[in-house]
Amino acid sequence: MSDDYLVYGAAGSGSTPVEATLTLLGEPYRVIERTVWADAAAADEMEKVNPLRQVPALVLPSGELMTESAAILIQLADSHPGSGLSPAWDSPLRPRFLRWMTYIAAQIYALYWIRDDITRLAADKAHEAVLRERTAARISACWTMMELQAPPAGRFMLGDELSVLDLYLAVVSRWGPRRRGFYAAAPRLGEVARHVDAEPRLAAFWAERFPFSEAWEG
Incomplete structure (x- = not known):
């Protein structure tokens, strides 16, 4: 377990909104670059984390692995309710x-x-x-x-x-x-x-x- 989030992604990729969210939250995170669409070796390495060979993937401080950008963004926002980055479960929004x-x-x-x-x-x-x-x-x-x-x-x-x-x-x-x-x-x-x-x-x-x-x- 670690206090940091670990992001597998690449500049300009689907990891970008995840990284932006962590930045807004002030959470410590590290990025492991994986340009899977342009680099076969990077895709092979990514397969060890996500068999779909896709970014983003996020390792939570608990050690839990998440994939799928929308799910990651919702989880990050919901787990920081004071941030206002998602409406509460009982909000009309x-x-x-x-x-x-x-x-x-x-x-x-x-x-x-x-x-x-x-x-x-x-x-x-x-x-x-x-x-x-x-x-x-x-x-x-x-x-x-x-x-x-x-x-x-x-x-x-x-x-x-x-x-x-x-x-x-x-x-x-x-x-x-x-x-x-x-x-x-x-x-x-x-x-x-x-x-x-x-x-x-x-x-x-x-x-x-x-x-x-x-x-x-x-």
């Missing part, structure tokens, strides 16, 4: 929070398993462009549907206080087809993401783990 955390994970994030290595599903070279185009279209359609059914309740998704739902949305919306397409598909959600980008408590974190470099929006 709780169903909305759980719905959209799960929606991002299942409907949008899951498509990046395909997009990170299009050959996983492309039967031949001719199929690759079609899969890229159709997964991009599906991602945009899912963001639009979320915007129509879950307009922001304030500066952020649940009101004027930042939650892990906002962190999750802001990070996933930066992946391909990247923010420019996201803003077009869901302009009100885009404003939420911009507020997360500008969160002063995360300025140093973003600069290190997911920098806003030139043309980063796509």
